Amino acid sequence: MAGCDPQDGRPPAPGERLATAFYARPVVEVARDLIGCTLVYQGARGLIVETEAYHQKEPACHAFNGPTPRAQTLFAAPGTAYVYFSYGVHALLNAVAEPEGVGAAVLIRALQPVAGVQAMRERRKRDRETELCSGPGKLTQALGVGLGLNGSSLVDGPIGVFARPVGESAPLLKTSTRVGITKATELEWRFSQAENPHLSR
């Protein structure tokens, strides 16, 4: 991860909370580097195993039409949480990337549950661990992340993201095209940890 911290030239130490500089980079790099990091909210923890990148320059991104009311958060400071409502049913969690003023974010698509699993089961009303966080709508439900967290900070707010844990080896990455979209489907902006059983379908 060389060069990922333009302010002091130092990559995040293992286990340390990711700072603004981590997010203030090209969104595709941020999406790739988030694989293997830990997402934490109110005692629930999970390893990020699947992400997708979105950028205002391509039409699948909500920011493609500029800073409309819905997409406003996408243009906020890097490291801001963008939470929006999808299909009238689900809240989807994104990490805003690139410098402030650029509309770009990483969609968190799947987690491997690490702690607070019992609470996840209760919120999800499901037992199997591989079905707790294996999709963008599932993981927000499992963690209890709602629309009220839109605009909050991942750097010093209630939702935190931490660098790969000490002793955790670099994940084997798989790159593919994004799913569930109708535009710019050719871009290989989806990243996942190969062979992990907690991926979305």
Next chain:
DNA sequence: CATGGGATTGACT
């Protein structure tokens, strides 16, 4: 102001 679609999921055939 009215309309239609969507970065999904779970239940069902």
Next chain:
DNA sequence: GTCAATCCCATGC
């Protein structure tokens, strides 16, 4: 494999 749920918001009149 198919399909409804359900609501914000972008778009168009």
